[in-house]
Amino acid sequence: MACESAFPAIMDEQALMGLNPNADACYRQRALAYFEQLKESQDGWEVCAEALAKGIYSDDHVKFFCFQVLEHQIKYRHVRLTGAQQQLIRETLMKWLQLQLMSRQPEKPFIKNKAAQVFALTFVMEYLTLWPKFFFDVLSLVGLNPHGLDIYLRTLMAIDAEVVDRDILHGPEETRRNTLIKDSMRETCIPALVESWYQILQTYQSSHSELTCQCLEVVGAYVSWIDLNLIANDRFVNLLLSHMSVEELREEACDCLFEIVNKGMDPVDKTKLVESLSQVLQSAGFFNVKQEEDVDFLAKFSRLMNGMGQALVLSWTKLTKTGDMKVAAETLQALEAKIPLMLQLLMHEDDDISANIVGFCYDYLHVLKQLPLLTDQQKSNIEAIMLAVMKKLTYDDEYNFENEGEDEAMFVEYRKQLKMLLDRLAQVSPELLLESVHRVFTSTMQSWQTARFMEVEVAIRLFYMLGEALPASHGAHFSGDAAKASTLQDMMRTLLSSGVSEYQHTSVTLEFFETVVRYDKFFIVEPQNIPVVLMAFLDHRGLRHSSPKVRSRVAYLFSRFIKTLHKHMNAYIEDILSRIQDLLALTPPENGFPALLSSDDQLFMFETAGVLIVNGESPADRKQVLMRSLLTPLMEAFRLLLAKLTQESDEERQTALADCLSHAVGFASRTSKAFSNKQTVKLCGCSEVYLDCLQTFLPALSCPVQRGMLRSAVRSFLHRMIICLEEEVLPFIPSASEHMLKDCEPKDLQEFIPLISQITAKFKSQVSPFLQQVFMPLVLAIFEVLSRPAEENDQTAALEKQMLRRSYFSFIQTIASSGMNEVMANQGAENVERVLFTIIQGAVDFPDPVAQKTCFIILSRLVELWGKHSSRGLCQTDNIDRFTTDGPEFIQFLQQEYLPSLHVSPEITQELCQVLQQPDTKVLKNYMKAFFQQAKL
Incomplete structure (x- = not known):
């Protein structure tokens, strides 16, 4: 609260004690309150000005405090100060500067920097009007006194930050002011400033290196907008060049010359x-x-x-x-x-x-x-x-490859x-680059056994980089340009035949596999080389390497390799599946043995296995056997772990078990990535095994502990199965939905709604009875969560509710867009009215443009579906009529009530109503766009 009465002429000593960082909390609180009082008072700040002008306090924290109070007055209250008060600020600064000239002990840097900020702020406020001789007054006072010049140079850098620095955003008014300041400075004082810089550089280059470096920084900052001839002349440049030979000055001199050149x-x-x-x-x-x-x-x-x-x-x-x-x-x-x-x-x-x-x-x-x-x-x-x-x-x-810092x-x-x-x-010069890399690569590969790891790594790295550097049509490096294709093929053969994949350094190993996958199209041209690289992927060089980092990256690269070349893998499928079988095992938490691959890495392995099985040339019954042998261990492990989880009381163990169960579901889900649609699933004879997976995983939804994690995993699996199994998944949906709607948290609901929306959009009338049954329980669950009280400043809870509200409106939109109006209409008049009210509320009351847009789309669709008194039944029309007005009544409402309340002129009202009644919607859209643009003006 502003203190209007005259302030005591002396400072509150007890409050000042709280400025010390080691002061008690009560003293610090008092100091803070005192600071606020001084800032807001009409004249209280004057005691700070007097303290600075007379050098009353020696304590650094008190001096800094006084400058802060002064800074606030200049920055936020300058226009409200009287002429005498503005004069007092100028006098205070000059008297304080005078004290620095006489002092044997310079101020601490943090005080000098704050003082420079206050000088700069005063300059910006007053230079164009009240203090045009700012620089001349400062220079005539400080002369060549090093303490004074230190403040002067710091002030110049602070002015640069306020007026020139392009990294600081300014409004139009500030930009105009800054332009005027620079123009005025160029006309009046820049030559004098440049001369002062020259004198400082010449006088103190030997005795005060820190001051000289400060001055060089100032020259570098100001050269971008002043007349270059003032700096880029013989005497100035020669002086700068002489600084290049002085150890303490040379780096700053370099920077200064750089700014001159950059102009x-x-x-x-x-x-x-x-x-x-x-x-x-x-x-x-x-x-x-x-x-x-x-x-x-x-x-x-x-x-x-x-x-x-x-x-x-x-x-x-x-x-x-x-x-x-x-x-x-x-x-x-x-x-x-x-x-x-x-x-x-x-x-x-x-x-x-x-x-x-x-x-x-x-x-x-x-x-x-x-x-x-x-x-x-x-x-x-x-x-x-x-x-x-x-x-x-x-x-x-x-x-350090093991611990990169x-x-x-x-x-x-x-x-x-x-x-x-x-x-x-x-x-x-692509030819020259290709030739040079080929030469280095071939030479290194011939002697890799005796070469240092960095030489081998960079040779392979260069080969890898060629793939991105040389232009390629759709990545086809091994077709088209014969010379390029021939060279690259030769290098690939060398990479595979040289044995360099055995090099004992992780950087070389990783580069080898990265390059193999970078040029995976080579194996389409020369499939005879596939077995060599497959063995590298599968043995101690790749997936069984001693380094977890290598194993992890190779798991990902192997999946990419198989995806690209699956058509060429038929002869190796069962051998690969046999070799990676142990890498596909679900590792229970009580096992105690560290797994070769993390669960994230295993996702790639399961996807790879799925791709191999699905895309192989085996008959459907063989594919079914292979897929069942892949997924059965997961189902068996899942049942055992779920039984353990329901009996486990230790929370840490519960989390570990739930984590493992989630991985099992995730792995099964990932294998389905190999299928493009249901036809593929059926062709492979794999529908049954995925339905078995569903029956195995769904009981986890009723598990009383770790619900969030388990629900999320099963929900994701259902999303995949809707795509892969289509209507075969429908019998599982009602039971799954019932469990997922029990004891819901906002996140549960928010994640469940996209699943229901996916089912609605995909199956439409097939799921209408189910949707009619689940609609109000779902809506009521959403309403219940949205109505829960939350802390006023709980941003997380507010965001969760906003996202849930969006999901709810999105769900209603999906139903409306699918033409399934009976789902809502058959919920009973009271429920329909309640839902409609929430949609109108979403369109009008909530400041969320995403939700508002969705609500307007819903309303438009519902009016289209229900707003006609045809054979649609009274239930729908009775409900929508509570919220809509038919054509003539609507026009009358606009003309007589709504538009006059908005002070729209009779002429525009008439024009708008005429446009609304003509049939061409495009004309209406264009008119409304122009109407609202004009309204804004």
Whole structure:
């Protein structure tokens, strides 16, 4: 609450004690309350201003507190302050700054930063009107005093954040204000500011490196919008270059030069700037990268060279578009003169240095792609980039494959950048890339037994990356271009015949399988190679590898391999099923033995087994036997585990058992992914075994414990069976529904409704009697859950109810859309009216556009179905008539009551009613769209 009366002239000392981080809670609470009082009062903040101006307090927390109070006044109450109060703020800041000049001990950084924010806010509020001499006043006060200059430079960076920083979103008014501030600064004070920067850089480059670095940061920030000639001149650039030789300054000097180079300007001028800078840097020895040991500086230098290179590319692009070919050729020459340095940086062993030059390298390749003919030197450059990429893709010895951390994640990201380069190389010279990778790959595969793991891995990785880099028609790398197909086929044969799959390193093993699956179409062309790779998948190299990480990935890759090549697997089906039998076992929680595969991995294995059985050429009775032998162990285990669960009292054991039961259902469900429709299920003779699964799993719905997990699993299985078994699943639905509707939670209902909707949409009139029976129990269960009280701020509960309400309306829409009006109509007048009321309420009362749209669709459909007094029976029409008005009455209602209440003019009312009565709905839609657009205006 604002304190309107005059505030005490001294600060509340007891409240200030609460500012200490170690203070008691009661003191902290008092300090917080005091802060709020000072912020909202008309004059209470003035005691903080006085404390700052006179340096009354030495405690850092109190000083910070005072600046916070002042900041609030400037930010939120400035326009309400009197002229005298605004003057007081200006005087306070200058007096505080004066104190800093005399102080031997500088303030803590967090206080200086807060002070700089307050200075910047005051500047933004007052520069254009009350304080146009802001910078001149500050500069004349601080002179060359290092303490004062520190505040001055921090203030400049705070002003940059307020006025210039493009990452901060501003409204139109703020944007206009910021533009005016920059225009005014350019006209009045920028030359003086630049001169002050030069003096700071020159005066303190040897004695105060921190201050000099701050100043370099300011120059880099401001150069983007001030006159470049003030900075890009001999005296300033020479000073910056001299800083490049000072260890404490060189990184910041690099960043500053980068910002200068990055400034938007005319392409000819930009080329001249870059070239002059380049010559000076080269003369000073900075291009001798191999002699530089400071990797942090080299990373900054690489970024600078990247900026220079990209600037030249941009200039070349602009010049070629304008047709200035002579100057464009000179720019290209300047660009290509940087390539040797670019390659040195790209190949540097430090990945940060290499990563910082990738952008230039990428853009240079784009330039080459546009040239009609490449010179020998340009071809040589392409090859050099290619070799650099191949070298840099290689893992180092320190990479931790078992416990990947931040360093490993950074290398993975860096590899993605290199892949972009490889893709661009493929666009510029696909033949050269193919030839180079082929050469490296073949050479490495010949000596893989004696090569280090990273050399073997990168050779296979390069082969893998070719598949994405080289253009392929629908992935058909082994047809079309004979030379490419021949080379890739040769490499695949080498990969399989070399024995490299036996290499004892997980990275090589994984790369082998990834590549086999990447080029799975090869096996369609050369199916004789299938047995070799199948054995690799199935033995110690793949699914039985010592590394869980390898086994997990191979389970997924194996499923992809089988899906692609199932037509070529007939001779191997039963052998594969026999070899993976133990990997398909359900592992009960009391087993105690760690499974080779996780349950998620096993899902892929069951899907693979299903694909093999279903797509094989065996007769239906054999397929039935194979599918039953796959699913029977799951059913047997399920029955035993369910019996144990019902008798188990320990909650942890209950969860473990329910988890295992859910997996069993999930595995059975996953095998059905091999079927496309019911015809396939019947053709394979597998209907019976899936019906047996249903009978086995449904009793879990009545299990008194772990209901949520079990219901979810069985519900998912029912969804699949509706697709696979069609009407054969119908006898199971009533009983399943009855169990799933008992003791429902919002999530249970929300997940059950899509199942009922799926049944409704698929079987329509076939399930009408069942739906009529289950409709009101389901609706009442939904109403009961929606009516349960919930905490006001419980966002989770609110979202659950919103989603359930949407599901409910979606269910009603499905019934209406399926033309099954009798399902609702036969529920009795009171129930129908209740349901209709909820739909109208959903269309009007709830602020949920998704639900509202659904409700309007339902209402439209119901009016269409029930709104005619034909032979549909009185029950429907009596109910809908309570909520609808027939044509003439509706027009009369609009003309005489509704539209006048909205202050719609008689002319528009008449026009609207005429449009409503004509038969063309398209005309009505267009009119209503224009009507509402006009209404908004």
